[in-house]
Amino acid sequence: VLADDPPLRRELETGGLFGAREARGRGIGSALKLHERAWAVEQGVRCIRWAFDAADSLQAYLAIRRLAAFARRFSPAPESPDGLAEWWLGSSRVRMRLEGGRRPPDLADYLEAETPKLNPAALDARDLPVPCDSPGAPQRSLALVEIPPDIQRLDAVDGALAKAWRDQVQAVLRDAFQRGYLATDFLYLKGERLPRSYYLLSHGEALLGL
Numbered sequence: 001v002l003a004d005d006p007p008l009r010r011e012l013e014t015g016g017l018f019g020a021r022e023a024r025g026r027g028i029g030s031a032l033k034l035h036e037r038a039w040a041v042e043q044g045v046r047c048i049r050w051a052f053d054a055a056d057s058l059q060a061y062l063a064i065r066r067l068a069a070f071a072r073r074f075s076p077a078p079e080s081p082d083g084l085a086e087w088w089l090g091s092s093r094v095r096m097r098l099e100g101g102r103r104p105p106d107l108a109d110y111l112e113a114e115t116p117k118l119n120p121a122a123l124d125a126r127d128l129p130v131p132c133d134s135p136g137a138p139q140r141s142l143a144l145v146e147i148p149p150d151i152q153r154l155d156a157v158d159g160a161l162a163k164a165w166r167d168q169v170q171a172v173l174r175d176a177f178q179r180g181y182l183a184t185d186f187l188y189l190k191g192e193r194l195p196r197s198y199y200l201l202s203h204g205e206a207l208l209g210l
Helices: 028-042 057-066 092-098 107-112 151-157 159-178
Strands: 002-004 010-014 047-053 070-074 082-088 142-147 181-189 196-203
Touching: 028 047, 028 057, 047 057, 057 070, 057 082, 057 181, 057 196, 070 159, 082 092, 107 181, 107 196, 142 159, 142 181, 151 159, 159 181
Parallel strands: 010 047
Antiparallel strands: 002 010, 047 082, 070 082, 070 181, 142 196, 181 196
């Protein structure tokens, strides 16, 4: 769907990417989105939007870390668990990420800067991540929101725990979006026992380079 809103700001809404579990992590989704970007730029499109599973670390990594999209709202469907990625194709943010410019900060950088975690997880006896009981609300310009590193595996092992994670991620992000925060990066750290995955929330649009 192409929309003029206003003139010279043509926008395109596309479907999400879904693939077999064994094909994930091979760069197929990235290649498809980059092909889509090239076509859209030729058509004069400035922004592509698509829904992605906000609790799925691979989908979030592709949209927000790899492609430099961001999210500030959920899909308009009632109670949808899907975030809505916004990919401003010609922005300096996107161009720098795709051209492989300066390395973006990683999770270690934000932890060293004492960026607050709104919902730090614990590990249970099975080494599965468990959402915290009382998530906080963002107070500073930056904050971290944890999500499980592999929600599909969690769905297969413990569906109730996976649902608890989906509910918490949706609640924390919806609250942050309403307060003017955006999910502007996605961060991954391979821990000694379990990888950890976080959204980086930033307040306001000033640094997006749209």
